Amino acid sequence: MKKNYFLIVLLSSFLGIAQIPTGYYDSANGLSGWALKTQLKKIINSNNDGLSPEYFHVDKGYGTGTNTTNNGLWSAYGTTDRDMGIGYEDDNTIVDIYTENPNGPDTYNFNFNTASGGNNGQCGSYVNEGDCYNREHLIPQSYFGHNNSGPQLSKYLIMKTDIQHVYPTDGKVNGMRADFPFGKVGNTASYTSSNGSKLGNASNSGYAIGYSGTVFEPIDKFKGDIARVFLYFATRYEDDMDELYSLYTTVDARVMFDGSTNKVFSPTFINILLTWHLQDPVSLKEIKRNDAAFNYQSNRNPFIDHPEYVCQIWSTECTKLSNDNFALKEKTSIYPNPSNGNFTIDFKEYGDYSIEIFNTLGQKVFSAKENNKNNIEINNVQKGIYFVRISKNTQSIVEKIVIN
Incomplete structure (x- = not known):
């Protein structure tokens, strides 16, 4: 029947159309593969590449932790990561991907603060979930800050302050995630946050086959968000990916990347990223965050604006997933x-x-x-x-x- x-x-009016400037992606039209990825890098980086129009990624600072109205990332989170008009509680609190419950009341809420993640001023305690939020580099600083002096310093500082991959997250959960790669946890988790994000041994099966170490798995609602952040980082800092890989000394870092400037990611991790990208499409939360991040530092995440770019670039890997x-x-x-x-x-x-x-x-x-x-x-x-x-x-x- x-x-x-x-x-x-x-x-x-509900869709919240992304505020992409006219002509922003024009120079990428007709391209595919690594050529498309490289052109997107030119569009979103801080170099003068002779594009018309051209917007330069501006480093607005990390934040000193003092209670000022213009305090780097702490201040920026007031527009990029507030629960306002994105389909959650609409309570004006900070959206934290590790404790946010997209389908009901949150166990914990964080009030926006321009000085730190404390609900009432300075915060230095991350003993319990819900104590404070902090600035989490979804791509850990240890992955790109090994040589944070000399010629590498300016690159490191831009990566450190790039709001496109530095999210406000619960300090306790951030600490539990540590530098572990994102991935799919097996049958047993060693730690689970209030919204179901979990830490544990990798499942080493299905789309995540190839790694059995410790991984951190966000809830399904935010898996695509994280995937598109990693794809942004691989594109925005394309020229640095081989150099950064040469500095890695841990298995955690090397399992995620392959040392190239084009594909960037290892077979296991690119499968995870692409699967999450396809299974968790771009949300209204991401669209509004991308717009606010652009207003803050003048560049955008192209994979939020144009999700189709992902499989136009990593086409071989997308085909493999289809075959799987x-x-x-x-x-x-x-x-x-x-x-x-x-x-x-x-x-x-x-x-x-x-x-x-x-x-x-x-x-x-x-x-x-x-x-x-x-x-x-x-x-x-x-x-x-x-x-x-x-x-x-x-x-x-x-x-x-x-x-x-």
Whole structure:
């Protein structure tokens, strides 16, 4: 028996269209692969590359920890990471990806403070979760600050203060994450935060196969956020990736990177990043943060503005992921594609399937769970490009569909 669904397209006022300056990405049009990645680096770096228009990444400082109105990152978090109009509690507190509960009340809340992460002034205690938030480098400082003197110093300082990858996070949880790479935790976690982020031995299976050491796994809602931060870092600091790799002395650092300036990441870690990017599309929170970060330091994360750039650059790796899930891909089909607004998702065997549809801004505009049905029809979809994610058990595939 077939079941019909009507796709309700969200109002444009709700979508929060990213405030991308006119012409910002024009010089990247028509490029792909490493050439696209290098051009994006020119667009978002602090060098004069002769682009028109050109915006230079500006170092606004790390923050001294004094109670001033313009105190580097501490002050910037007042616009980049507040819970305002992003679909959470809308309570004006700091959004912390390790304790934020996107679907209900938070266990802990942090009030914005221009001097530190303390709710009431200075804070130096991270004994318990909820004590204070601090500035976490999602790409740890130990990965890029080994030679923070001499010629490397200026590069290190820009990386250290780059708000695109320095997030406000709970100080206790940040300490537990330490310098461990992000990844997929196995069956047992040694530590779990209030929102379900966890630390433990890597699963070393599925899309995360290839590493069995200790990893930190965020909740699903923020996995794509973290993935796009790492892809930004690999692009923004492309020219430095080989030099930084030569300075690494720990397994934690080397498992994530491969020493190249193009691919940048090891096979295991690029699979994790791409999987998280595809499974957790760009959110309204990311869009608003990217806009605020641009207003603060004058550069943007291109993978938030244009999620499609990811697989245009790391195309081989994206294809491999598709092949890894070939069993599920072989058992499903979407037709016709392109279509005139009506299409069918066909399952070639019975089972429990989850279907989600996202627009090009990453907003989920449709979701359904199907049990023991052969197919579903989706009708009256407005013109545009959409991404359909079909999941069953631990497998997941993402297909693009064009509505003419």
